[in-house]
Amino acid sequence: MRPLESEAELDAYCKLSGETAARVRRVTSYTDYPEAFYKTLYRNMTGGGTARGYLAWHGDLLLAGAILLCSPNQMLYFSGARRGTGRGPRTKLRSPWCGVV
Numbered sequence: 318m319r320p321l322e323s324e325a326e327l328d329a330y331c332k333l334s335g336e337t338a339a340r341v342r343r344v345t346s347y348t349d350y351p352e353a354f355y356k357t358l359y360r361n362m363t364g365g366g367t368a369r370g371y372l373a374w375h376g377d378l379l380l381a382g383a384i385l386l387c388s389p390n391q392m393l394y395f396s397g398a399r400r401g402t403g404r405g406p407r408t409k410l411r412s413p414w415c416g417v418v
Contacts, residue, residue: 321370321382327359330370330382334398350396358384368395 321327331352338349362368366387373381381399385392 318371318373321359321363321372321384324356324359326372327355327370329379330372330384330398331355333379333382333400334396336401337398340401355384355396362386 321330334349334355335352338347341347358368359370363370369385369387369392371383371385372379379400382397383394384396386395387393
């Protein structure tokens, strides 16, 4: 688990978020955010620490990620994505929290 620190990592998170949303929409109603939303959030809110992203990797394979909104004394889960079944190791839902706790 490590912080999201580059546009390339943000692109990887956006791709995984889209895959997660598509998978969830197959079984229930789900509202997701477009890639442009995450890019705007990253550009405008990460510099001051108001938003933070964390990514869990297995080699070069992104397993999970979380976007958190932050104040000086609180952190609020905003968005998460995880790899489902298929290529590579499967991650558990709690994986994004490992780097935060």
